[in-house]
Amino acid sequence: MLVLARLAEVLTMNLFVLILVIFILDGRSLTMASKERIVSKMGEKEMTLDTVRDSLIRQEDTIIFSLIERAKFPMNSPTYQEPKSCVGFCGSLIRFFVNETESLQAKAGRYQNPEENAFFPDHLPPSLVPPYAFPPVLHRAGASINVNNKIWDIYFKQLLPLFIISGDDGNYASTASSDLNCLQAISRRIHYGKFVAEVKYKDAPHDYEPAIRAKDRDALMKLLTFKAVEETVKKRVEKKAMIFGEEVTTNTTCTESNEGNHKIDPPLVSRLYDEWIMPLTKFVQVEYLLRRLD
Numbered sequence: 001m002l003v004l005a006r007l008a009e010v011l012t013m014n015l016f017v018l019i020l021v022i023f024i025l026d027g028r029s030l031t032m033a034s035k036e037r038i039v040s041k042m043g044e045k046e047m048t049l050d051t052v053r054d055s056l057i058r059q060e061d062t063i064i065f066s067l068i069e070r071a072k073f074p075m076n077s078p079t080y081q082e083p084k085s086c087v088g089f090c091g092s093l094i095r096f097f098v099n100e101t102e103s104l105q106a107k108a109g110r111y112q113n114p115e116e117n118a119f120f121p122d123h124l125p126p127s128l129v130p131p132y133a134f135p136p137v138l139h140r141a142g143a144s145i146n147v148n149n150k151i152w153d154i155y156f157k158q159l160l161p162l163f164i165i166s167g168d169d170g171n172y173a174s175t176a177s178s179d180l181n182c183l184q185a186i187s188r189r190i191h192y193g194k195f196v197a198e199v200k201y202k203d204a205p206h207d208y209e210p211a212i213r214a215k216d217r218d219a220l221m222k223l224l225t226f227k228a229v230e231e232t233v234k235k236r237v238e239k240k241a242m243i244f245g246e247e248v249t250t251n252t253t254c255t256e257s258n259e260g261n262h263k264i265d266p267p268l269v270s271r272l273y274d275e276w277i278m279p280l281t282k283f284v285q286v287e288y289l290l291r292r293l294d
């Protein structure tokens with residue numbers, strides 16, 4: 001009797017262990033299966049020239065809104081001046097602000113996304129958040145191209161004076177914060193040239209390879225340029241600046257309310273795209289393609 005009871009106990013125990021093992025294995029295979037589904041889902045959303053162009057169109061909204069926000073403030077030049085001595089931090093307020101914000105955003109994982117490039121990439125702290133498996137679209141050699149030095153210089157020396165009125169209202173921290181929003185939006189757009197170039201290369205490798213091997217920048221520039229697309233971009237951003245920068249009132253129609261009164265000058269936005277944003281995006285495309293066969 002005792003033996004039978006002991007046997008039953010052992011069998012029950014074994015059965016329990018067996019069920020537990022099945023449960024764990026099944027759970028693991030389920031997790032793996034769902035992970036595979038996510039990965040294959042991302043794979044399905046393959047990048048095409050149309051999808052990258054759609055992204056550039058959406059990014060126009062971010063850029064224009066950020067410029068409108070910066071235009072709320074006058075120049076506020078103390079934001080950019082190098083103080084004679086260190087005041088808790090060394091250098092201009094804008095450098096301090098960008099450095100510190102990038103540091104925090106790096107910890108929060110911003111620069112794990114291959115679409116993001118820091119202005120001060122040296123000595124950034126590592127991300128503290130679990131990594132996300134961004135689809136590996138870019139070719140390794142070109143992925144690290146960073147033209148933010150150029151963007152920084154152009155933004156402060158050429159762009160700001162064009163669309164910001166002179167004056168000082170003391171809002172230096174808010175000014176620095178809105179500058180950073182502009183810089184990040186413009187930088188993301190310009191570096192998106194890497195994705196544009198990758199898609200163009202994949203669509204026609206035989207067209208690009210001879211120019212890449214010959215390191216012929218002019219030929220590459222010709223191959224990747226679509227003048228008609230650029231003209232459309234210029235017209236569209238001007239129209240967006242007109243619509244987004246309108247003063248909205250409830251007692252007049254949109255067209256009545258705003259003749260010539262926009263938060264940012266619409267033709268100027270078109271000019272920013274024509275003279276800086278599109279040429280730099282194309283510069284990034286050429287640089288990326290030159291490394292595409294490395």
Ligand SMILES: C=C(O[C@@H]1C=C(C(=O)O)C=C[C@H]1O)C(=O)O
Pocket residue numbers: 053056196224225226227229230233277278279281282
């Ligand atoms: C980005 C592209 O490549 C080039 C750059 C463009 C831009 O920066 O908007 C537009 C057309 C092309 O000349 C593209 O083809 O869409």
